[in-house]
Amino acid sequence: MKIFNTLSNKKEEFKPQIAGKVNMYVCGPTVYNYIHIGNARSVIAFDTIRRYLEYRGYEVKYISNFTDVDDKMINQARKENVSVADLADRYIKAFVADTTALNIKPATFNPRATEEITDIISFIKVLIAKGYAYVVDNDVYFRAKKFTKYGCLSGQNIDELEEGASQHISVEEQKKKEDAIDFALWKGQKTLDEIAWNSPWGKGRPGWHIECSVMSTKYLGNTIDIHGGGQDLQFPHHENELAQSEAKTGQKFVNYWLHNGFVTVGEKQEKMSKSLNNFITVHDLLKKVDPQVLRFYMSSVQYRKPINYTEDGLKQAEAVLKRYKNILRNIKERLSEKNDVSDSDLAERLIDAKKKFIAAMDDDFNVQNALSVMHELTLHVNVHLNNDFIDHKNLHDFVQLMDEWLLIFGVKITTEMENDDTIQKLVDQRNLARQNKDWATSDQIRDELLAKGIILEDTPQGTRWHHVKA
RNA sequence: GGCGGUGUAGCCAAGUGGUAAGGCAGAGGUCUGCAAAACCUUAAUCAUCGGUUCAAAUCCGAUCACCGCCUCCA
Numbered sequence: 280m281k282i283f284n285t286l287s288n289k290k291e292e293f294k295p296q297i298a299g300k301v302n303m304y305v306c307g308p309t310v311y312n313y314i315h316i317g318n319a320r321s322v323i324a325f326d327t328i329r330r331y332l333e334y335r336g337y338e339v340k341y342i343s344n345f346t347d348v349d350d351k352m353i354n355q356a357r358k359e360n361v362s363v364a365d366l367a368d369r370y371i372k373a374f375v376a377d378t379t380a381l382n383i384k385p386a387t388f389n390p391r392a393t394e395e396i397t398d399i400i401s402f403i404k405v406l407i408a409k410g411y412a413y414v415v416d417n418d419v420y421f422r423a424k425k426f427t428k429y430g431c432l433s434g435q436n437i438d439e440l441e442e443g444a445s446q447h448i449s450v451e452e453q454k455k456k457e458d459a460i461d462f463a464l465w466k467g468q469k470t471l472d473e474i475a476w477n478s479p480w481g482k483g484r485p486g487w488h489i490e491c492s493v494m495s496t497k498y499l500g501n502t503i504d505i506h507g508g509g510q511d512l513q514f515p516h517h518e519n520e521l522a523q524s525e526a527k528t529g530q531k532f533v534n535y536w537l538h539n540g541f542v543t544v545g546e547k548q549e550k551m552s553k554s555l556n557n558f559i560t561v562h563d564l565l566k567k568v569d570p571q572v573l574r575f576y577m578s579s580v581q582y583r584k585p586i587n588y589t590e591d592g593l594k595q596a597e598a599v600l601k602r603y604k605n606i607l608r609n610i611k612e613r614l615s616e617k618n619d620v621s622d623s624d625l626a627e628r629l630i631d632a633k634k635k636f637i638a639a640m641d642d643d644f645n646v647q648n649a650l651s652v653m654h655e656l657t658l659h660v661n662v663h664l665n666n667d668f669i670d671h672k673n674l675h676d677f678v679q680l681m682d683e684w685l686l687i688f689g690v691k692i693t694t695e696m697e698n699d700d701t702i703q704k705l706v707d708q709r710n711l712a713r714q715n716k717d718w719a720t721s722d723q724i725r726d727e728l729l730a731k732g733i734i735l736e737d738t739p740q741g742t743r744w745h746h747v748k749a
Numbered sequence: 750g751g752c753g754g755u756g757u758a759g760c761c762a763a764g765u766g767g768u769a770a771g772g773c774a775g776a777g778g779u780c781u782g783c784a785a786a787a788c789c790u791u792a793a794u795c796a797u798c799g800g801u802u803c804a805a806a807u808c809c810g811a812u813c814a815c816c817g818c819c820u821c822c823a
Contacts, residue, residue, distance in 0.1 A: 314823085512822080581762095
């Protein structure tokens with residue numbers, strides 16, 4: 280399996296530290312609002328990756344944090360006149376609701392920054408002791424230049440970073456720090472009403488980057504296999520995480536860094552973000568869009584590629600899902616027949632498709648090629664279904680294969696056989712009318728049922744029906 | 750200014766040296782009493798210019814356009 284590693288900027292053969300096991304950490308949301316579909320994309324991308332790793336037999340330990348204290352949290356809580364903790368609880372609940380709807384597998388554990396303060400303080404103490412951090416007033420800063428590899432993840436040159444940074448950092452902050460590129464590990468309390476914890480440096484709270492270093496090393500060990508997040512986290516967040524962690528442990532922090540592409544929107548295809556006010560929350564979108572369609576749309580683009588969010592894109596995803604639903608339902612209907620035949624060609628195609636699917640996904644999770652394999656196989660199975668005699672065993676295997684594959688994309692298609700005497704009676708009536716070539720009655724019954732959301736399909740094997748949404 | 754990404758048919762998109770996968774939409778057709786479902790047929794020379802090569806979407810150079818990061822952001 281090959282994975283694109285941001286650290287080396289190329290695809291590398293994936294080798295977890297312990298054969299058969301993968302530990303991964305994915306940067307989670309700051310819980311001060313509903314997540315938008317850009318946030319969802321990241322969650323979906325890494326869930327899809329996780330599911331594929333599990334499909335390939337890896338046991339995955341998956342940790343994703345909640346940032347439940349920082350400037351945004353504090354500001355929003357003030358605005359709403361609620362406590363930071365209440366704000367966090369509310370949006371963690373919303374996050375769970377949204378991601379559950381999108382069929383995201385729950386993380387092995389979701390640590391919260393505010394519940395890790397003791398470990399954060401110990402971590403910072405070590406950095407100070409090693410000379411990688413220094414105290415100014417009630418703040419603690421990381422001495423970036425002492426970590427000579429600083430910039431290795433983002434390919435940034437420290438001197439040029441300084442030029443850029445100097446234009447944006449406030450003068451006060453600038454003065455406190457030894458160097459413009461140093462960043463806060465601990466921020467002293469500014470006003471008495473601000474949430475704060477006791478520390479050796481006075482009351483305060485952790486900086487943003489430190490929490491991920493602490494939680495990652497605490498729950499997964501000093502060196503982890505995969506660390507994921509959005510492309511915008513590459514610098515400075517992940518660069519800083521890397522510096523802090525390796526400065527403390529002296530060991531490699533992450534073997535494979537993965538960064539997902541953005542969701543863009545509008546004619547200019549700009550990044551979806553709160554500051555541009557061009558975001559759509561999952562909470563709102565799911566009021567009108569089938570969560571499964573949104574999930575499939577987002578996971579059917581390779582994780583590193585940008586997704587330009589459009590309604591047409593959603594429609595296309597919906598059309599593909601409908602095709603899969605149709606074939607799975609049609610097979611289920613026909614498997615009740617007793618007209619078994621063995622089709623060696625179909626058997627071979629299944630084996631071949633499985634190989635190709637794995638080859639596609641093993642190549643840095645190339646979902647487009649994987650879907651292409653699924654389409655091709657679906658075509659052959661549909662052709663097979665035109666026959667009077669069908670291969671029960673291989674059709675059964677196909678259904679199982681599709682179920683497994685679709686689940687990697689977070690999609691579960693249910694094809695429950697529906698039984699309804701009232702509907703069946705009407706269908707029988709209609710068929711009687713059809714035998715008598717009474718098309719008027721026949722069509723009238725079909726229209727009646729359609730109005731109730733029931734679709735009829737006349738096949739050589741008889742009339743079958745299903746609900747529009749099913 | 751520095752770093753990185755993108756540009757392939759109406760749309761989504763694969764493809765890193767040998768004469769353009771797949772999907773959606775559209776059009777035509779088969780099947781059907783008509784539908785539905787399904788199947789068949791059907792479209793691009795790959796942003797532009799130049800170069801290397803027997804051969805380039807694919808390598809090199811230049812240009813144009815767009816996006817992102819360098820400041821909170823998935």
